[in-house]
Amino acid sequence: MNESVVISNVFHHVAWGTTISVYFWLVGASAGSFVISSFGWVFGIKRYKPLALTASVTAISMLMLVPILLIWDLGKPLRFIYLMLPSYWHATGPMSWGSVLIMTYPIAMIVYSFFVVKNNIFWARTIGIISIVLALSTHWYTGVVMELNPGRILNHTALAPILFLTGAFISGIALLVWVLAIRNKFVPAEKKVEWVLIEEMSQFMMFGLVFDAFLLFLEFMQGLYGSQAEVMGHHVLMTVFQGPYLWLEIVTGLIIPFGILVSPLRKTKSGILVACFCVAIGVYGMRIWWVLGGQYLQTFY
């Protein structure tokens, strides 16, 4: 054997941990919910108007949890204010862009929800357009903030933001379906959201699943045919991160819900709810391997 064997080295910690993966999931679910909210007021699909407020409130609620995670994850929580001070703001840092987006997006959503409640079509649509751009940008940023690290081979792909946005769309729908199902239990019959709409949303989710699977396949091919580091990254996914990658994302988050949504079960309430639950946790599996897996290999370097 001529290969060298490492007998001593120091261990480096994973810098961004579980907290960041939860944050990515929450922002994604928020963006996805908001996309559905905008169907009625921004894109003019009238049958979606009744669920606009519930969707935007769900999106806002998800986003309200984010500062708790992000601020307390900082080494110096009180210094989060530096991200907003012009004298500290660094134009080339992706996190600088993210801090602007994460502050403006909830404000825009709250203003949009206000005009939805007031039934002000012009302003709801105008602010809705701004909010939808911010929603997509905020989640685009989560892909970009990991992508723009050339040393993290698993994350350094231009597909990252698209993967994140697709995951956001499907997890947002999944979460919203559950919120609407729970809401329907408690509101009077005339205020209930029609189940036909929920079925239609679950079909949107199915198309999202197909696109997500396609993107994952592209990444998979890159891992198989890539450089040594990329092949190793793929190996780490199939071993250390087998739980979140294979079982949670691919099996639970893609195969099972897809199976449900193409079978007669797609017409049943329980089928849709199970599919949505699987998608939501499957997308979280992706957030885990994306954040932790990308950093894992290098901790031994």
Place this chain on the structure above:
Amino acid sequence: MSHQPRSYGLQTPGTKGVAGVKRYGMVIDLRKCIGCMSCMVACKAEFGIPMGVWRTWVKVADKGTYPNTKRTFMPRMCNHCDYPVCVRNCPTQATYKHKDGFVLQRYNRCIGCRTCMVACPYNARHLIPAKRTDEKLPKLVVDKCTLCIHRVKKGVVPACVQACVGGARIFGDMNDPESEVSKLAAKENLTVLKPELGTSPSVSYIGGDWEMMDESHSYTNRTEQLKDEFNTFKENHEGDAFGDLVEGQPTMAQVGKNFMGFCRTIPHKAKDVIDAYINLYFR
């Protein structure tokens, strides 16, 4: 090839080979390294680096089959890149590229977001733990090698260079043709870590073993003992690293455990925040 200066935010344009501009760097002659770890100790002593984190460290590997074996050493540190990714990605201008080639950290600006740690391709940055022997020293901000700028400005070489018993670490201005590092660069074959990233490191190696310089090799070719040591270290580590996974244990259970670890730090951090507020306004 013509020099193409490019600048990202707070860094000066690349200074590699630019006449009249200093570019302090280091050449590490691996043929002379005996693996005594004096550099690690000197660095720890110079800056009071807490346990569990390192500004410089030495990777050790065995090569070959008995009786034809060789032990190789690979001292590692911040590469003080000409085009540092960490500087580009820092959201608060806490890290910057000094005109003389040093990549430096400003603790008073650092928010501890660890973006630079994720950005660094060389693992050269660490978060200072919350517990330090000297409470007055910075905590929970990112720290890194300064190439001992405080010594260099006084005309003294960095602590690790001074402590190196084999004379393996050679420090100097890489743009000065009369410096020892320049002469070595002209005479020897120098290699750098991850040249494909285009970071243009200021730390070069003579006699670099490609396996030792490879990222995935450190993971694939570990001894079982080292793997166990890492697992023990991860299991017993207390601090703000909520992403470490112990190999061989269920991933999702550890993800949950890490999240609980994060939740447990919130009261401690909240106490620090309240204390800081009281100190600022009421004392």
